[in-house]
Amino acid sequence: MEFWRRRRERLRERGPSGLSLLPWLLMGLGALSHLLGGEAPNPWIGGLGLLAFNTLYIAVVLRAFDPRARETPLTRWLLGGLAALTFGLAIGYGREWLLLFPLLGLAVGAVVRRGRMLFRVTFPLVAGAGAVTFWRDGWDSFGVVYGTFVSVMVTAAILALNDTVRQLRETREELARTAVEKERLRFSRDLHDLLGHTLSVVVVKSEAARRLAPHDLDAALAQVADIESVGRQALTEIREAVTGYREGSLAAELDRARDALSSAGVEPVVRRSGPLLEPAAEALFGWVVRESVTNAVRHSGASRCVVEISGTDGRARLTVTDDGRGGGHGPGAAAPVADGPGSGLRGLRERLAAAGGTLEAGPVPGGGFRVVAELPVEPAAPGTDAGDAQPDRC
Missing domain, CATH: 3.30.565.10 (Histidine kinase-like ATPase, C-terminal domain)
Known part of the structure; x- marks a missing residue:
């Protein structure tokens, strides 16, 4: 039980991965059924197109969850190829193939997560998907258009929020490390300054007490009393330095x-x-x-x-x-x-x-x-x- 609890915590800290978007490929089963039913023209072209769509989709979503790979031109080219293939298959076959648009929306939201570029890509995509679906399936395809828009925006919002949470967690850990380093440095300085001065005073007064003891016992005892006072004051200052509330009085x-x-x-x-x-x-x-x-x-x-x-x-x-x-x-x-x-x-x-x-x-x-x-x-x-x-x- 402890192993699985720790594993869940690690997965929660790491956040979602590209694997979380792969089950949505089941939306393409309608297109596969259309091919296997013998109703689609040029089934070999459709089959190769569907295979290429799945391959490009998997490549894009897996790269979208790698921060370094997501920003590379290759990922943008793969996304552009996925979009072109989606429009081509939807225009050529219509019907169940129109459900490829929401899958394209998931890929777009995973790659383009925030900023002006998200809106620059989303609205042309939704407009193009609306034009194709209305031409192929009339008003009955409104749900596909709405699903495409929601796929882009919800995916982008969730992943952008996850990135923000991860960055905040990293910042918090960095601040904690910095605070610990500063506190160690403060403590080492205070300890050096406090003990260096105090021990020097103790040594000087001890030497004075040793010199005075054979000749003037009262003066020697006064020096010993000063040593006791200095020691007590040093204990107080060290406690204050440890707790971090020491403010020196000039x-x-x-x-x-x-x-x-x-x-x-x-x-x-x-x-x-x-x-x-x-x-x-x-x-x-x-x-x-x-x-x-x-x-x-x-x-x-x-x-x-x-x-x-x-x-x-x-x-x-x-x-x-x-x-x-x-x-x-x-x-x-x-x-x-x-x-x-x-x-x-x-x-x-x-x-x-x-x-x-x-x-x-x-x-x-x-x-x-x-x-x-x-x-x-x-x-x-x-x-x-x-x-x-x-x-x-x-």
């Missing part, structure tokens, strides 16, 4: 940067001016501050680090500069931070580029390392704390 990030730099023996200087920033811009700048300060603490050997935030009504600028060894570029410098895909400075560039911004990083002539981030921004709503407009030294 003010909080600047406070953590001051603390991390001071614990590492680096003098922090923060200058902030210009208009208030919207939350999205503050969150992005918060990531830049976190990564830049982490690199300064771990690799630069700097004695001073300056964080400057400025801008106009249309663009904001963040600059982080240290006076260390050029981010690992100078002689004897520590190895620079990894800049692989989804982490470090490359991850920051991707974040800012997605928001229309830029990020540049490199050594400063004369020594040191500088990170410059710019973002197009709109002023934040009044009432938001823009921070200190004057230098803030700790």
Whole structure:
């Protein structure tokens, strides 16, 4: 039972095939009966014509369900040959042979499924079928004309709808894959930025506690308390990053940067001016501050680090500069931070580029390392704390 259920699901997802139109060939049994009854003139010509009609019909409908084959000139030529043969047999034999017109309508609807071309083909076909059937069978053949029109339009509508459903399903699957890839990239960036900064602070404070313990136990315990606080804050941020609701606070990030730099023996200087920033811009700048300060603490050997935030009504600028060894570029410098895909400075560039911004990083002539981030921004709503407009030294 499970096998047949899965098979039905696969067939439903795949949609109809050319085999679904083949049983309609039974409508040609009337023409075959007319031949076998000895009533048709030139039965050999009629038999070959009926065989050719069935062959062309099968070829056309099978090619109509292959997207690549349906658009080729060969399929159009086969359809044109089927139409010419249908009109020839209907004109020559009439009666039961007129039922070949609805079969031609099925083939036309399967090949020409939508657009202006469908109407350009359908109305001449129906008009021609009406003229032939009225000439051969009078008003009694109105049902054949109506059946031809319905065959074209219903077949085209059903198959066009099936194509649309299939395309929507493929689009949905592609969007789902894209969403998963973006979420993986977001998580890898957040995890790198969160853990890289937090572990750097823990290492610095642990070293400070080890140095202070023999001489000043109270100060060492204060550093241990800070480590506990940093760990708890990191747990909270990781939970928020996992759930996708983390929004960085630039003010909080600047406070953590001051603390991390001071614990590492680096003098922090923060200058902030210009208009208030919207939350999205503050969150992005918060990531830049976190990564830049982490690199300064771990690799630069700097004695001073300056964080400057400025801008106009249309663009904001963040600059982080240290006076260390050029981010690992100078002689004897520590190895620079990894800049692989989804982490470090490359991850920051991707974040800012997605928001229309830029990020540049490199050594400063004369020594040191500088990170410059710019973002197009709109002023934040009044009432938001823009921070200190004057230098803030700790």
